[in-house]
Amino acid sequence: MTILLTDLLNDLHEDHRNMSIMLDLLDRQVEHIRDGERPDYELIHDIMRYLTTYSDAVHHPKEDVLYASMRKERPEAAKGLDQVGPEHLEIAELGETLRNDVEAVASGAPVTRERLVEDASDYIRTLRRHMAWEEDDLFRRAKELVNSEREMFVDISNFDTLDPVFGLERQHSYENLLQNIKNLSSS
Ligand SMILES: [Fe+2]
Ligand SMILES: [Fe+2]
Known part of the structure; x- marks a missing residue:
């Protein structure tokens, strides 16, 4: 499937908004663990299932398509793009670690609260920092490219997967998870 670069950029912005909602929900659960309360493990697992399957497997490859266009069309404005791949990898690894923690809890294995809090905090901090960099810098440069060029189309056939939560x-x-998102927006 081929879409306009401007539409791809809008989709990626939308993904970031949705991922931020996930991180807000996750943050609340981390607070419960910190306070010695029992968190909603099913919810944490669903959040991580979404972030490791949709965000890592669809959102990040779609960004790669955007960044490849920036490299091709504006090599002089491609500064820092080499850092994206390693950051996506780090996010995927931290996400996998947290997802494994939660699955270990579900199967009755001992996982300390400290470890859960630390792994979740690392993940939240790293993903938020990465998205802020993209929003404040990379997507701005992409927007300039979109605004100044003729209509540009990109092929996203390989990653044309519907969002299983917000789609x-x-x-x-x-x-x-959907019920918790509803509650979050009405609170
Ligand atoms: Fe990214
Ligand atoms: Fe992103």
Whole structure:
């Protein structure tokens, strides 16, 4: 599937808004753990399932398409783009670690609160910092490219996957997560 670069950029912005909601929900659960309360492990697991399957496997490859266009069209404005790949990798690894922690808890394995808090905090901090860099710097440069060029199309056929939580076809397995998102926006 081919789409306009400007539409891809809008989709990526939207993904960031949704990922921020996930991190806000995750943050609240980390607070519960810190306070010695029992968190909603099912919710944490759903958040991590979404972030490791949709964000890592669809959002980041779509960004790679955007950044490849920037490199090709504006090599002089491609400063820092080499750093994106290692950061995506780091985010995926930290996410996997946290997801494994939560799955270990579910299977009855001992995972300390300190470890959960530390792994979740590392993940939240790293992903927030990465998204802020993209929003404040990389996406601004992309916007300049979009505004100054003729209509540019990009091929996203390989990553044309619907968002299972915020997209048109929501997956039923995310029911609990969707309810928490609703509660968050009404609180
Ligand atoms: Fe990224
Ligand atoms: Fe991103």
